[in-house]
Amino acid sequence: MHALLRAFRERPSHTALRASGTSWSYSQLETEARRHAAGLMGLGLEPGARVAVLATPAAEVLVALLGQYLAGLVHVPINTRYRGREIVHILRDSGAAYIVVDDACADALEEACVIAPELRALPRILIGDAASRAGDRRLSEVQGDPGEIDRAVGLDDLAILAFSSGTTGASKGVAHTHASVTRAVAALIELWRWRADDALVLALPLFHVHGLAIGVHGALLRGMTIELQPGFDAAAVVDAIARGGTIFMGVPTMYRRLLEHIGRVPGDAVVLGRARLFTSGSAALPAVDFERFAARTGHRILERYGMSETLFTLSNPYAPEERVPGSVGFAVPGFEVRVVDEDERDDATGGARAGEPRGELWVRGVGLMREYWGDPDATARAFADGGWFRTGDIVTRDQDGRFRIVGRSSVDIIKSGGFKISARELEEVLLDHEDIAEVAVVGVPDLEWGQRIVAAVVPRAAVDPDALARALIERARQQLAAYKQPRAVAVVDALPRNALGKLQKHVLIDALAAGELTPRAPGR
Numbered sequence: 145m146h147a148l149l150r151a152f153r154e155r156p157s158h159t160a161l162r163a164s165g166t167s168w169s170y171s172q173l174e175t176e177a178r179r180h181a182a183g184l185m186g187l188g189l190e191p192g193a194r195v196a197v198l199a200t201p202a203a204e205v206l207v208a209l210l211g212q213y214l215a216g217l218v219h220v221p222i223n224t225r226y227r228g229r230e231i232v233h234i235l236r237d238s239g240a241a242y243i244v245v246d247d248a249c250a251d252a253l254e255e256a257c258v259i260a261p262e263l264r265a266l267p268r269i270l271i272g273d274a275a276s277r278a279g280d281r282r283l284s285e286v287q288g289d290p291g292e293i294d295r296a297v298g299l300d301d302l303a304i305l306a307f308s309s310g311t312t313g314a315s316k317g318v319a320h321t322h323a324s325v326t327r328a329v330a331a332l333i334e335l336w337r338w339r340a341d342d343a344l345v346l347a348l349p350l351f352h353v354h355g356l357a358i359g360v361h362g363a364l365l366r367g368m369t370i371e372l373q374p375g376f377d378a379a380a381v382v383d384a385i386a387r388g389g390t391i392f393m394g395v396p397t398m399y400r401r402l403l404e405h406i407g408r409v410p411g412d413a414v415v416l417g418r419a420r421l422f423t424s425g426s427a428a429l430p431a432v433d434f435e436r437f438a439a440r441t442g443h444r445i446l447e448r449y450g451m452s453e454t455l456f457t458l459s460n461p462y463a464p465e466e467r468v469p470g471s472v473g474f475a476v477p478g479f480e481v482r483v484v485d486e487d488e489r490d491d492a493t494g495g496a497r498a499g500e501p502r503g504e505l506w507v508r509g510v511g512l513m514r515e516y517w518g519d520p521d522a523t524a525r526a527f528a529d530g531g532w533f534r535t536g537d538i539v540t541r542d543q544d545g546r547f548r549i550v551g552r553s554s555v556d557i558i559k560s561g562g563f564k565i566s567a568r569e570l571e572e573v574l575l576d577h578e579d580i581a582e583v584a585v586v587g588v589p590d591l592e593w594g595q596r597i598v599a600a601v602v603p604r605a606a607v608d609p610d611a612l613a614r615a616l617i618e619r620a621r622q623q624l625a626a627y628k629q630p631r632a633v634a635v636v637d638a639l640p641r642n643a644l645g646k647l648q649k650h651v652l653i654d655a656l657a658a659g660e661l662t663p664r665a666p667g668r
Contacts, residue, residue, distance in 0.1 A: 147326050148210075148364055149174070155340065155367045163203040163372040170367070173206070175290055180211030182288025187242070187267075191216030191295060194238045194305060195269075198222040198231065198253060199246035201350050201374055204271045204283050206360065208244050209350075213322075216295040218302045220317075221351035224248070225642070228255030230315070234307050235263055237317055237518060244283065247272035299323035305517055306353050308452045317517030318452045320357065328455040328511030329362045331477045336421065336446070337462050338391070340367040345381055345389035345419075347373035347398065353452050354426050359393055378405035382412045390420040396429045397645035399445065400581075403436055416441045425450060427646050428549050428568060432576050434469035447472050449549060453526070453533060455511035457481070458547050470572075471546045479509030482532065483541055491541075504553055505539045506532040538566075555649040558587035560595045563627045570599065570630065573623050574616050579603050584639050584647050585630065588656045598663050599630040600652055602639060609635040613664040632663035 152160075156171035168176075189195070195217050199205050212219050220238045222231060231252060235243065243266055245253050257263045268280045276282070303322045307315040332338075344363045348355030363370045371384045378401045381392060394402075399422075406413040416422075422437070423446045438444050444465075449458040449472035458481070460466065460473035467473075475481045482490055483501040491501040508531045516522040527533055538550040538557055550566045551557055558565040567585040574583045582602040587595030603612060613633035620629040640651040655661045 147330075148213075148361070151365050151367050158340070158367060159369045160364065161203055161206060161370045161372060163201075163370075164374070166203065168203060173210070176207045177210035177214055178290035178293055179287040180207055180283070181214035181293050182290055183286035184211055184215040184217060184242075185293070185295070186288045187286065189215060189217055189241060191297075192218060192302065193241045194218045194220045196220040196222055196235060196238060196240040196243040197245075197351075198224065198226075198249045199244060199271050200224055200248050201346075201355075201372055202246070202271065203372065204246075205244075205350055206370075206372075208269070208271075208283060209356075209360070213297065213303060214293055214295070216297050216301065218305050220305045220307075221356060222307070223351045223642070224252075224349065227252055228259045231256035232260045232263065233315065234317075235266065236260070237307075238305055240266065242267050242269055244269045244271060245274075246270070247274045250274045297322065299326070302514070304353070304357065306351075306356070306452050316519060316522060318353075319514045319517050320353075320455070321514055324455065324511050324513065325357050325361055326365070327478060329358065329365055331479075331510065332358060332362055332456050332459075333366050335459055335462060335476055336423070338362065338366045338368060342366070342390045342420065343369040343371055343388050345371045345373065345384040345392045347376040347381055348393060348395070349375075352426070353450075353455055354393070354395070357455055358425075358450075376401070378402050379409075379412075382409075382415050385419050386415050391423075392419055392421075393423050393425070395426045395645045396424060396433065397427075397641070399424060399429065399433050399437055403433065403440065406440055413440045417443065419443070421446060423448060428551075429469075430575050431469040431572060449473075449537075449547070450511075451535060451537075453513045454479075454507055454535065457507050457509075457511065468546060471542075471548050473547065474545055475507075479507055479511070481547075482506040483539060488528075500540045500542055502540045502550070503538065505535045505537050505547070507535060508532050552649075555586065555653070558585070558595050558597055560587060560590075560593045560597055561627055565597065565628050570597070570620060570624065570628060573620055574599055574601065574630075577616060577619060579605070579607055579612060580616075582639055584649060584652055586649050586653050586656065588653060596632070597628075597630045598632050598634060598656055600634040600636050600639060600656075600661070600663075602636060607635070610664055617665075632665040634661045634663035636661065 152170045152174045159167050160170040160173045161168040195212050209219050270282045299322050304320045306318045346359045350356050371389050422443050425448045429447045444467045446460050450456045457479050458472045459476050483503045484506050485503040536553050538553050539547050551568050556567040570585045571583050580601050581604045584600045588598050590596035616633050640648040
C-alpha cells in the first residue's frame with residue numbers, strides 16, 4: 145500500500161478518477177479511503193480479515209478497496225454475474241467477515257441466503273439505495289477519523305483473494321500479497337510506457353485481476369486518470385476516448401464488438417485512432433481481429449498473457465511494429481519462463497513449425513500468487529520444485545523467443561485417434577469464414593476416437609445450418625490435415641462464456657455429450 149500512497153501524494157490535485165459524471169482528485173480519493181479504513185477498524189475488523197465485494201464498477205468500489213487495504217484487510221471481489229450457489233461457495237470458502245453489495249447485486253445475494261441461510265447473519269455494507277436490514281450500514285456511514293489509522297501493512301500481507309474464473313470447474317481462491325501485485329504492476333508500467341498524463345478507459349469488471357490488479361493498481365500507481373465505465377459499451381468507449389482517453393485495456397470479445405460498432409459508425413474508427421495504446425488479455429486474440437482492427441484504426445493491439453495466479457507474465461513489445469498477431473510476446477521483466485513437455489523436459493520440440501519448443505508454460509517471478517486459499521493440496525500440485533508454477537497452458541516458442549498460446553492443456557489440446565490437435569489452430573481457420581462471428585472447437589468423449597472434434601459456431605446472421613456446416617467442413621478439408629478436421633459442426637445462438645468473455649468449454653463439452661446440442665455432420 146505504501147507505493148500507492150506515495151503516488152497519491154505526488155499529484156494530490158490531479159484527477160484520479162472519473163465515474164458517473166463525478167471527478168475525484170488523488171487527495172480526495174485518499175481522504176475518502178482513509179475515512180473508510182477508520183470506519184472499518186471501528187467495526188472491530190482485525191488485520192487479515194476478508195471483506196467480500198459484490199458490486200458493479202463505481203467510485204465507491206475503489207473507496208472500499210483502498211479503505212480495506214489501509215485497514216490491513218483482504219479484498220475479496222465476487223463476479224457480478226454469479227448467482228446463488230456460486231456466491232455461497234466464495235463467501236464460505238473465503239470466510240468473509242463482511243460483504244459490500246450494491247443495488248444491482250442485492251437479489252443475487254438474497255439467492256445465496258436462500259441456499260445458505262447462515263449467510264443472512266453476514267454483516268453488509270451497502271452501496272446505493274437498497275433497503276437495509278437491522279445492523280446493515282451504508283458505505284457512506286462506515287467512516288471515522290482519517291488521522292487515526294495506525295496499522296502497518298507489509299508487502300507480504302495479503303491484499304486480494306481473487307476467485308479464479310472457473311473456466312474448467314469450481315473457482316479457487318487465489319491469494320495475492322501487496323508485493324506480488326505492486327511488483328507485477330511496476331513491470332507493466334515500465335514495459336508499456338504508461339505516463340502520468342495518460343487516461344485509462346477502464347471497461348473491464350473489477351472482480352477480476354485484469355481490471356482490478358492491472359487496470360486499477362497500474363493507473364493509480366502511475367498517477368494516471370481512470371475513466372471508469374460501469375460496463376462495456378462500444379459507443380461509450382468511443383466517447384471516453386473522444387474526451388481524452390489515451391489507453392484502452394480490453395478482452396477479445398470487446399474488440400470484436402468495437403469492430404462491429406465501427407462497421408455501423410465508420411467515423412468512430414477515426415476517434416479510436418486518437419488513443420495511444422490498445423491492449424488485450426484474458427483470452428487469445430484472433431489474428432483476424434488484430435488485422436481488422438489495425439486496418440480500421442491504425443492501431444496494432446498489444447496482446448499480453450497472464451492469469452489470476454500469475455497476473456502479468458508475457459507481453460508483446462511496446463513498439464507497434466514489433467507486435468505480432470497470434471503471439472503474446474516475451475517474458476516480462478521479473479519473470480522466468482520454461483516450456484515443459486509431459487515428461488517435464490525443457491524445450492522439447494513438436495510445435496506448429498519444425499523445431500519449435502512446445503509444451504506447458506511454467507513460470508516463476510514477482511507476480512505469482514502465494515497460495516490457493518485454504519487448499520494446500522491444490523497449491524502443492526500447482527507448484528513444481530524450485531517455485532515453478534504450472535500454468536496448464538500449452539505454448540510454442542519461435543526462433544525469436546516469442547510465445548504463442550496453443551490452448552489449455554485440459555480443453556484446448558484434443559486427443560483424437562492417437563493425435564494431439566490444437567483447438568485454436570482449427571478455430572483460426574473457421575473464424576476467418578465471412579459468415580462466422582464466434583467459434584469454439586472442443587473434443588467430445590468418443591469410444592472409437594477417444595475424443596471427437598466438434599466445432600460450435602455462432603453465425604453473423606440467419607443461415608441454413610446444414611449449408612454452413614458443409615462449408616466449414618470443406619474449408620477445414622482444404623486447409624488442414626485430415627486428423628485436424630471437425631467431425632461435426634454445431635450451429636448455436638451463443639457460446640457459454642464467463643463475465644470476462646472467456647469461453648467455458650467444459651460447459652459446451654457437457655452439453656454436446658449430453659445431447660443438449662445437435663451437431664451436424666453433412667457428408668460424414
